[in-house]
């Protein structure tokens with residue numbers, strides 16, 4: 001068990017990639033707090049984990065708002081008895097042509113995908129610094145490196161996510177906090193459903209550019225997330241682990 005007794009928070013774990021990581025961490029011996037704006041999704045993840053005999057607790061949070069993040073963090077740390085690892089996977093990806101993005105949609109994407117990392121990372125780091133260290137994993141995207149149509153706000157948020165990770169590294173290493181990015185490629189989740197012919201058709205232009213010939217599944221992200229949380233990566237900070245089936249190699 002590579003994460004035995006580690007105390008972990010995973011945001012966005014009510015669905016998709018965050019859920020798969022929460023389940024993977026629990027299998028490796030971690031106690032996990034499943035934090036999500038969608039309470040029923042979070043409850044579903046928790047019951048799946050508990051049904052396997054592992055420990056999990058749901059907390060509702062909207063990562064865009066400081067008060068909510070600080071409340072969630074205090075409650076989660078109370079239940080966990082401390083905090084070793086936070087994975088920030090909460091995110092949204094509306095597809096809208098650049099000429100049609102409203103101020104409201106711009107703010108929602110940036111606040112969720114980028115400010116959420118600031119608020120969650122800062123709240124976690126305050127605790128970790130006082131406790132002697134920890135691990136922060138920001139879930140970014142292959143779209144921190146390249147753009148796609150209809151995603152100007154999303155790619156801006158993910159480029160920012162990659163860079164806030166680096167900024168955090170420089171200020172937090174002295175507190176023994178490691179900070180890394182996990183960058184998924186196109187992955188079959190409710191954000192990007194790819195398990196139907198219609199879903200696959202929507203990404204027909206992208207599929208030929210994935211050398212491995214298939215989209216990712218949420219479970220494909222779990223190994224990298226375990227590595228980054230475990231002592232196996234004890235000298236890794238500021239890295240981006242791409243899990244994209246080779247998309248960016250083309």
Ligand SMILES: NC(=O)c1ccc[n+]([C@@H]2O[C@H](COP(=O)([O-])OP(=O)(O)OC[C@H]3O[C@@H](n4cnc5c(N)ncnc54)[C@H](O)[C@@H]3O)[C@@H](O)[C@H]2O)c1
Nearest residue numbers: 012014015016017037038062063090091141186187189191
């Ligand atoms: N699916 C992909 O193809 C893909 C590719 C690259 C990166 N990502 C990133 O991976 C992460 C997880 O995405 P996913 O594919 O699992 O999507 P998903 O929609 O399945 O899960 C995202 C979760 O985040 C939660 N969430 C959204 N806004 C929130 C908020 N303000 N506060 C708290 N929780 C909130 C949702 O309720 C949901 O449970 C995101 O950051 C996404 O940008 C996904």
